[in-house]
Amino acid sequence: MFKQLSEGQADNVEIILNGQSVLVSRGISVAAAALSHQQRFTRTTPVSDSKRAPFCMMGVCYDCLMVIDGKANQQACATYVQQGMRVDNQQGVGPAMENG
Amino acid sequence: MKNHYQLLIIGGGPAGLAAATIAAKDGISCAVLDEQPTLGGQIYRAIESIPEQRAKKLGSEYRRGKNIAEAFRLSDAEYYPNTKVWSLNNQREVGILQNDKASILSADQVIVASGAMERPVPFPGWTLPGVMQAGAGQILYKSAGIVPDNGVVLAGSGPLLLLLAWQYLHAGVEVKALLDVTPLSNHIGALPKFPRALLAHHYLTKGIGYQIALKRAGIPMLFGVSDLRADGDGVCQSVGFKHSGKQKTIESELLLTHFGVIPHIWLTQSAGCKHQWDDSQQCWRPEHDEWGNTDISGILVAGDGAGINGARSAEHAGRLAGLEALFALGVINQSERDNRGVKERKWVRGERHIRPFLEKYYQIPKKLLATDIDETIICRCEEIAAGEIRQAVRDGHDNTNQVKFFTRCGMGPCQGRQCSNAVAHLVADESGKSVKEMGHFRGRPPVAPLTLEQLATLKQEVAE
Amino acid sequence: MNSDVIIIGGGLMGSSIALQLAMRGCQCIVIDKASPGRHSSGVSAGGLRLLNRDPAEIPLSVEASKMWRDITSLVDSDCDARFPGQIRVAENKADMEKLEQRAALVRSLGYEHEEIIGKQELYQLVPALAPHCIGALINRTDGYARPYHALTAFRRKAESLGVKYYPSTEVYNVEKEAEIWSLKTSQGIFSSPILVNCAGAWANKFATSLGEAVPLEQKALMLMVTERLPHFVDPVMGAASRKLSFKQMQNGSLIIGGALVAKLDFAKEKTDIDWAQLAKSADTVISFFPQLKQVRIVRAWAGIEGFMPDNIPVLGQSQTHQNAYHAFGFSAHGFQLSPVIGKIMSQLILDGQAELPIEPFNINRFN
Numbered sequence: 001m002f003k004q005l006s007e008g009q010a011d012n013v014e015i016i017l018n019g020q021s022v023l024v025s026r027g028i029s030v031a032a033a034a035l036s037h038q039q040r041f042t043r044t045t046p047v048s049d050s051k052r053a054p055f056c057m058m059g060v061c062y063d064c065l066m067v068i069d070g071k072a073n074q075q076a077c078a079t080y081v082q083q084g085m086r087v088d089n090q091q092g093v094g095p096a097m098e099n100g
Numbered sequence: 101m102k103n104h105y106q107l108l109i110i111g112g113g114p115a116g117l118a119a120a121t122i123a124a125k126d127g128i129s130c131a132v133l134d135e136q137p138t139l140g141g142q143i144y145r146a147i148e149s150i151p152e153q154r155a156k157k158l159g160s161e162y163r164r165g166k167n168i169a170e171a172f173r174l175s176d177a178e179y180y181p182n183t184k185v186w187s188l189n190n191q192r193e194v195g196i197l198q199n200d201k202a203s204i205l206s207a208d209q210v211i212v213a214s215g216a217m218e219r220p221v222p223f224p225g226w227t228l229p230g231v232m233q234a235g236a237g238q239i240l241y242k243s244a245g246i247v248p249d250n251g252v253v254l255a256g257s258g259p260l261l262l263l264l265a266w267q268y269l270h271a272g273v274e275v276k277a278l279l280d281v282t283p284l285s286n287h288i289g290a291l292p293k294f295p296r297a298l299l300a301h302h303y304l305t306k307g308i309g310y311q312i313a314l315k316r317a318g319i320p321m322l323f324g325v326s327d328l329r330a331d332g333d334g335v336c337q338s339v340g341f342k343h344s345g346k347q348k349t350i351e352s353e354l355l356l357t358h359f360g361v362i363p364h365i366w367l368t369q370s371a372g373c374k375h376q377w378d379d380s381q382q383c384w385r386p387e388h389d390e391w392g393n394t395d396i397s398g399i400l401v402a403g404d405g406a407g408i409n410g411a412r413s414a415e416h417a418g419r420l421a422g423l424e425a426l427f428a429l430g431v432i433n434q435s436e437r438d439n440r441g442v443k444e445r446k447w448v449r450g451e452r453h454i455r456p457f458l459e460k461y462y463q464i465p466k467k468l469l470a471t472d473i474d475e476t477i478i479c480r481c482e483e484i485a486a487g488e489i490r491q492a493v494r495d496g497h498d499n500t501n502q503v504k505f506f507t508r509c510g511m512g513p514c515q516g517r518q519c520s521n522a523v524a525h526l527v528a529d530e531s532g533k534s535v536k537e538m539g540h541f542r543g544r545p546p547v548a549p550l551t552l553e554q555l556a557t558l559k560q561e562v563a564e
Numbered sequence: 565m566n567s568d569v570i571i572i573g574g575g576l577m578g579s580s581i582a583l584q585l586a587m588r589g590c591q592c593i594v595i596d597k598a599s600p601g602r603h604s605s606g607v608s609a610g611g612l613r614l615l616n617r618d619p620a621e622i623p624l625s626v627e628a629s630k631m632w633r634d635i636t637s638l639v640d641s642d643c644d645a646r647f648p649g650q651i652r653v654a655e656n657k658a659d660m661e662k663l664e665q666r667a668a669l670v671r672s673l674g675y676e677h678e679e680i681i682g683k684q685e686l687y688q689l690v691p692a693l694a695p696h697c698i699g700a701l702i703n704r705t706d707g708y709a710r711p712y713h714a715l716t717a718f719r720r721k722a723e724s725l726g727v728k729y730y731p732s733t734e735v736y737n738v739e740k741e742a743e744i745w746s747l748k749t750s751q752g753i754f755s756s757p758i759l760v761n762c763a764g765a766w767a768n769k770f771a772t773s774l775g776e777a778v779p780l781e782q783k784a785l786m787l788m789v790t791e792r793l794p795h796f797v798d799p800v801m802g803a804a805s806r807k808l809s810f811k812q813m814q815n816g817s818l819i820i821g822g823a824l825v826a827k828l829d830f831a832k833e834k835t836d837i838d839w840a841q842l843a844k845s846a847d848t849v850i851s852f853f854p855q856l857k858q859v860r861i862v863r864a865w866a867g868i869e870g871f872m873p874d875n876i877p878v879l880g881q882s883q884t885h886q887n888a889y890h891a892f893g894f895s896a897h898g899f900q901l902s903p904v905i906g907k908i909m910s911q912l913i914l915d916g917q918a919e920l921p922i923e924p925f926n927i928n929r930f931n
Contacts, residue, residue, distance in 0.1 A: 040353075558843035
């Protein structure tokens with residue numbers, strides 16, 4: 001759906017996106033990383049199991065919730081990629097209660 | 101970080117930065133709190149770190165942000181990025197979250213410069229992956245250099261749509277179509293406002309320039325489009341609409357929509373500031389005077405969070421609020437405030453020239469604000485459809501808050517940010533009353549969700 | 565406007581009384597200064613709790629419990645009522661003794677609904693509970709309903725039987741002339757031979773104008789609600805010695821309360837969340853359910869309620885005027901009682917006596 005423009009020197013970090021190792025630009029949001037790596041959707045809703053993806057990219061819609069480093073309900077548009085970060089699509093409410 | 105400041109500024113966009121720059125002098129304790137990792141707000145996002153090549157493509161209005169950021173860096177204001185504000189009350193106590201730790205700061209003066217958000221306008225298919233807000237496309241471009249790779253349809257109403265099309269054109273993105281849903285009758289309605297708009301002719305020239313460039317590039321621009329919808333099996337695959345009486349479809353996995361912007365009022369609402377319905381801007385905004393004072397002593401507003409007037413105006417309004425805060429703190433006297441404010445006030449008024457025209461020209465038709473298609477999802481979080489809201493009204497729940505209690509609309513994690521306006525319009529439409537009478541969802545804190553563990557850290561804070 | 569009975573306050577109590585009176589052919593008017601149920605009734609936690617009631621309330625609460633089981637026959641809606649039981653958990657021996665004493669007290673009054681359960685049964689009922697608890701007191705028939713839905717159902721049923729509601733009608737003045745009550749309001753004069761005061765946190769204004777002021781205190785109790793979660797707990801949870809009260813609703817979200825008081829400006833009807841209190845509450849919840857650490861609170865609010873010094877309501881006939889009645893001061897636990905309050909107050913008004921004992925709730929007990 002989206003691609004990263006090549007703008008000279010690449011400065012990348014490696015993240016694990018839905019189990020796949022991918023290189024993404026340092027400093028971009030997790031949502032940006034997911035969208036530019038062919039993730040058509042990033043979660044399913046707890047109400048009807050419908051697919052959703054980032055919508056507003058500015059932290060107000062809460063549709064970009066993903067599981068980041070095992071933590072559910074993270075706003076992917078307001079979380080920034082780090083070397084080695086594990087990012088997974090969230091199913092419903094996700095593992096909100098499994099990391100107590 | 102102190103736990104008390106003379107001046108706290110919430111938001112690191114043009115208004116917040118300009119307010120801090122003018123106020124953080126002479127030993128005033130002043131801090132800017134911003135949820136973003138970098139300063140500039142949404143409009144000047146990534147302004148300090150952006151590669152020059154990308155900044156150029158984004159245009160000169162964007163690059164103005166560099167000066168604002170530089171001036172701010174030279175001021176004495178403390179700056180706290182990655183700081184989420186989750187509460188503000190009428191005692192000027194500000195709940196913040198940093199690194200999963202909650203705390204409450206207090207201040208003598210608070211300037212809320214919370215900026216704008218895209219006006220959410222529900223239409224069939226707007227929850228499908230691949231349908232996003234135009235602002236989201238711009239943020240991806242500004243902050244990450246990420247653009248559509250398989251074409252995009254742009255739809256909606258307002259100057260941002262043209263600007264984004266122009267920016268995409270320069271980035272080599274295929275814009276499959278620009279669908280303008282502005283009713284053609286708006287154009288005539290806006291004519292009386294045109295003479296005043298001429299006073300801000302640079303905006304008009306810019307807009308016309310974008311249109312010419314897009315036309316030359318052969319981008320299909322369709323005006324007077326209606327019945328917009330996105331369709332697909334679980335994700336967006338095509339965009340449907342009506343144009344010149346004909347039903348049309350464009351295959352596209354990506355649709356970016358824009359229906360103007362509205363003030364982000366969740367903080368001022370939670371503080372209990374008085375808000376008014378602005379008929380021309382079709383939104384709620386906090387009541388304030390020209391210095392930014394709300395009806396709550398010591399809480400000021402500046403920038404688009406106070407009412408939509410654009411980034412340039414925000415800068416001047418920020419300075420006015422900064423001066424007012426200094427005056428309230430006893431640092432400057434009234435005549436100094438007035439003298440230093442003369443030019444800023446003139447600028448703010450000047451920036452208003454174009455607005456009545458734009459507001460009328462790009463007014464969103466009622467049929468879009470209060471959809472008559474019952475299946476359209478209104479509350480994205482709780483997945484409540486328009487028909488359920490209309491039914492609740494027919495069952496006697498005749499204001500937005502009652503509809504919320506009854507249907508759960510607005511009770512999800514976004515706390516009504518995406519559905520509040522649409523619910524007000526639907527309830528008004530169904531009950532035959534005005535949106536103004538319907539009221540707004542009551543602000544329920546926290547303004548941003550907190551985990552139980554994060555909230556519990558506050559207990560230790562207080563105990564210490 | 566004239567009617568047989570005027571009820572001041574259109575929350576659950578006022579609506580329940582209006583409904584029962586209307587069922588017996590009485591013409592009722594309900595007036596409310598704002599939108600009915602705006603404060604306690606519409607935004608309470610919705611607990612249907614017989615467990616741990618004041619002994620004076622037990623007879624009423626037992627009857628209410630039966631009525632809730634069959635609430636649909638009364639108001640044509642189940643009000644989303646569920647009955648998974650309610651539990652008070654003991655964390656140590658002292659807690660357990662306290663609960664055992666309580667159970668003994670209830671038995672001595674002739675009731676069997678409060679039972680002690682041991683550790684094994686507790687963890688069968690609530691496997692998600694932190695492992696340190698040792699037992700609990702339980703009422704297996706308790707539960708919860710959705711307050712706004714209940715409020716709506718009571719009101720709609722009352723309206724269907726001819727009760728007239730006047731929202732946004734503020735009462736300025738109450739007078740009696742020739743045995744007829746006359747209320748001067750923001751919407752004109754209302755008169756009737758019988759007056760019922762169900763004004764909740766505002767009730768003392770009317771008690772005072774009848775010459776029987778009471779020590780009613782206004783407080784705003786806070787609740788917070790979380791995002792939706794997978795189903796993990798059935799009973800409504802409380803604790804013997806800590807402020808814990810929470811339940812998981814049908815949609816999966818948790819409602820967390822525990823008698824936590826918000827800052828309140830009563831004159832302006834403005835409440836302000838006391839985050840330090842909620843932080844303590846969050847900490848308590850986590851200590852009972854550590855797996856909830858990462859669960860997000862999406863909303864907190866406070867509703868204004870009237871409290872009596874002894875935490876039981878004022879119910880019954882005015883002691884200064886015939887043909888005036890009071891039902892207020894439920895001290896934040898009236899929701900469960902609401903159906904029975906309608907029943908006994910209507911009996912009192914129409915038959916001159918109620919079928920259940922209400923003497924302990926007499927308004928003159930503070931004299």
